[in-house]
Amino acid sequence: MRCYECGGELKKTKGTHHYRESGLDNIYLKNIPINKCKKCGEYEIEIKNTEELHILISFALMLKPDALIAKEARFFRKLLGYTEEQMANALGIKRVTVSRYETSDKPLNLERDKHLRRFFLEKKGKKFVKHPFIRSVISTTIEKMPSKERRIEFDPEDWAVPA
Ligand SMILES: [Zn+2]
Incomplete structure (x- = not known):
């Protein structure tokens, strides 16, 4: 070559x-x-398996403790294969709103951020479970957990099945 x-x-x-x-x-x-x-x-x-790579990047973004920035929000939308219009319809917001938060200098506001992450998780969450690297991250996290018995608390809302 x-x-x-x-x-x-x-x-x-x-x-x-x-x-x-x-x-x-x-x-x-x-x-x-x-x-x-x-x-x-x-x-x-040479980058192989770009779709898997993008799922991995999206997983890292999902775990990001800070608010998503414009480019990250756009990355999610592109990975879903949505136009701004389709994204707006799916989220129940105006197209101009999508356009605005995807070009803003400021991070997304918290409500918008959570909405977007939940939506993405709903659409692509199954891909996470199938991804070998993500599985290994989760397994490692489980392995590292202390074996000592700890108090685990649940509230009825935690096991309520959505209607
Ligand atoms: Zn050359």
């Missing part, structure tokens, strides 16, 4: 890729196969 920019020789290597293509600013992929040009430094990467 040759570099499409300069025709130089490509070297297969592995490295970290700042995954801006996700539309997010803080996603980095480690140990990614990279074909790097020895001559001009241009490189191409």
Whole structure:
């Protein structure tokens, strides 16, 4: 294989890729196969199973303790394959509202954030359970839990089945 920019020789290597293509600013992929040009430094990467990767990113966003920001809200919508219009209809809000929170400089307000996360969980939650890495994260969390008996409390609302 040759570099499409300069025709130089490509070297297969592995490295970290700042995954801006996700539309997010803080996603980095480690140990990614990279074909790097020895001559001009241009490189191409190979990312497999992008759908699974995006599910994993969405899982990380679901666990984010702070409010979602505009780009993250858009990431959720794109992963659902919805247009702004479809998203607005699904959430029962105006299209202009979707457009506004997806471009705002400020994080989403708490109600909007929760609404969006719950909706996403409802739509894609099954994918989480099937995802090997996510399963291992959950299993590890369970393993790390103290074995000592602890008091566990439930309130009737916790086991109420929605009508
Ligand atoms: Zn090159």
